[in-house]
Amino acid sequence: MTKHWTNKTLAALGLGLGLLAMASQGAFADQLADIKSRGKLQVAVDTGNPPFAMMDAEFKPTGSEIETAQLLAKDLGVEVEFLTVPTSGRIPFLVSGKADIVVSTLSITPERLEVVDFSIPYSETTIIVAGPKEANIASYADLAGMSVAVTRGTVNDTKLTDSTVDVPNVQIVRFEDDPTSSSAITSGQFSIYATSRPLLQQLIQSNPNLDIEEKFVAQAFPLGIAIRKGEPELTNWINAWIKTNLDNGKLLDIYEKFHGARIDVDKLAAMDLPR
Incomplete structure (x- = not known):
């Protein structure tokens, strides 16, 4: 039986994690100093989301997120340790x-x-809804009576859930990570997929005979590095690092290397951020 996350369930999860975060704050007085003292930056990453993060032929992590974290650790003067987590566990x-x-x-x-x-x-990343080439799908309203595959706990999941509340008979089927949800599409189990544009492009590239294409753009989202609450020194250092490496083009080069396109810095800066 597929587990569906309602808004109340998500709110309860947020509350639980929030309480855990508050309880944990006392144990992390100055994470930046701890990282430097340890000589190692521990980075959580989901390696099932190409071209952002995946495993290469030698089973080593690679992708734009991997090289971003490697550059960050290098500039911080420490080694990097990647901790592989599922999408829902980040x-x-x-x-x-x-x-x-x-x-x-x-x-x-x-x-x-x-x-x-x-x-x-x-x-940044852009989330989309994809489906068969002949399918007449131009908006969430067109998903009436359809089954849609999505990865649990992603913005794709949240946007799909919120946008189909009033759409009749939409069955949202959630999978624990991107490789599993993608496999449901390539196996023919599902034909409609709420996902990110880069992941869809990788899916089509790996499966050129797959009958799927981007049907419509749901939303573009800015990406940020997540940090535990109550760590102003680490947050400020990372913010200054990001500004420097957007200005000098290093982060743009990393993104272009894996995505085949260059980030529009002005567009990124203009994106609406939550307050």
């Missing part, structure tokens, strides 16, 4: 103290800001 892993930061395609949303702090935007 924030819980951080809040519980198992990682220092999360660099894992995390959109900055009001719900997440109740639980963790975010850096300023350093990248």
